[in-house]
Amino acid sequence: MPDAIFADPRLAPIYDAFDGDRDDLTAYLDLADELGADRVLDIGCGTGCLAVLLADSGRTVTGVDPAEASLDVARSKDPTGRITWVHGDATTVPARGADLAVMTGNVAQVFLTDADWTRTLQGVHAALRPGGHLVFETRRPEYRAWEEWATDSAPVTVDVPGLGPVEQRFEVTEVSLPLVSFRYTYTFLANGTVVTSDSTLRFRHRDEVETSLGANGYRVLDVREAPDRPGREFVFIAERTA
Structure with a gap:
């Protein structure tokens, strides 16, 4: 999926x-x-x-x-x-x-x-x-990108045509090598809708x-x-x- x-x-x-x-x-x-x-x-x-x-x-x-x-x-x-x-x-x-x-x-x-x-x-x-x-x-794997990701968690807001401003937040949720998991949270500021997406990558x-x-x-x-x-x-x- x-x-x-x-x-x-x-x-x-x-x-x-x-x-x-x-x-x-x-x-x-x-x-x-x-x-x-x-x-x-x-x-x-x-x-x-x-x-x-x-x-x-x-x-x-x-x-x-x-x-x-x-x-x-x-x-x-x-x-x-x-x-x-x-x-x-x-x-x-x-x-x-x-x-x-x-x-x-x-x-x-x-x-x-x-x-x-x-x-x-x-x-x-x-x-x-x-x-x-x-x-x-x-x-x-030796670059350990997940450590950099964890320190770069400031929200980002983009004005998307047809939808208005959308805020993206990112967080590393688990490090269990060789797997690293993280979550994106999107807030559609025009109506307050919040949608999350969880991902896992293998290094x-x-x-x-x-x-x-x-x-x-x-x-x-x-x-x-x-x-x-x-x-x-x-x-x-x-x-x-x-």
């Missing part, structure tokens, strides 16, 4: 307003160029920011997400229907012979159990052509991720920094083996 921040029809439409400028996505466009990818699968596409950029670059794009409310927002950005939107996850995507599959943001960390992570890697494997690539990012070490990729039909080609977050993220580039 996707978190309320993505699945609640009251929260999905305000996600982009709080997410801000997605300058982190430029690196994925550059990687698609580097890898010569024409057919791209965006796993956990959310509100479709990257999928739209990829389609704008002339690529054939499939966006997949388990949160229908987020997909509704994504579809609104694609009025001509250039992108194939799939309600589901990596395990439900039909084999499409994709050149590249991507997981941006926190997507690779929402799979909390080894079994769920394995099923995801296998689902992506089936959707890629032989020699296709999987690229995703995951936070480095995997680099060797753990590399082992899981090797066990599920991938060859790790490179592990890079996220250009906009040096020292904080691993960016894995893996090739689907036969």
Whole structure:
């Protein structure tokens, strides 16, 4: 079940307003160029920011997400229907012979159990052509991002078109490594409505991720920094083996 921040029809439409400028996505466009990818699968596409950029670059794009409310927002950005939107996850995507599959943001960390992570890697494997690539990012556990999050808890208010001012509050609710849980609380100031969303992420070490990729039909080609977050993220580039 996707978190309320993505699945609640009251929260999905305000996600982009709080997410801000997605300058982190430029690196994925550059990687698609580097890898010569024409057919791209965006796993956990959310509100479709990257999928739209990829389609704008002339690529054939499939966006997949388990949160229908987020997909509704994504579809609104694609009025001509250039992108194939799939309600589901990596395990439900039909084999499409994709050149590249991507997981941006926190997507690779929402799979909390080894079994769920394995099923995801296998689902992506089936959707890629032989020699296709999987690229995703995951936070480095040694950076201990949750400690920074805990000190940055001041409320943020954004004036959302059509809804008025909305206040966002954030708190870390539990640290039980490798799992970290947190809560967003949104107050719609125009009418006082309060909606909360609870999330948990799993922080995997680099060797753990590399082992899981090797066990599920991938060859790790490179592990890079996220250009906009040096020292904080691993960016894995893996090739689907036969």
